[in-house]
Amino acid sequence: MYDGLAQALARTPVHESDTCRLSLDAGTLRADMDADDVRHLAAAIAWVGGQLPPDPDRRTRLLRMMLDGLRPR
Numbered sequence: 001m002y003d004g005l006a007q008a009l010a011r012t013p014v015h016e017s018d019t020c021r022l023s024l025d026a027g028t029l030r031a032d033m034d035a036d037d038v039r040h041l042a043a044a045i046a047w048v049g050g051q052l053p054p055d056p057d058r059r060t061r062l063l064r065m066m067l068d069g070l071r072p073r
């Protein structure tokens with residue numbers, strides 16, 4: 001499941017989304033990030049989540065780290 005999700009996320013072209021633009025304008029997303037960066041990070045976490053053995057704690061930790069990393073400094 002996650003391998004397919006990771007591939008779909010990695011291959012689907014994304015242009016600057018309204019949500020990403022709104023987040024940048026509101027100051028809730030790092031200025032050096034864009035929609036493709038967020039998509040690639042999500043694909044990486046999806047890929048890691050699909051590796052054996054499954055480790056839900058690792059996925060949760062990585063997702064928290066990604067979200068913390070997206071916040072402005």
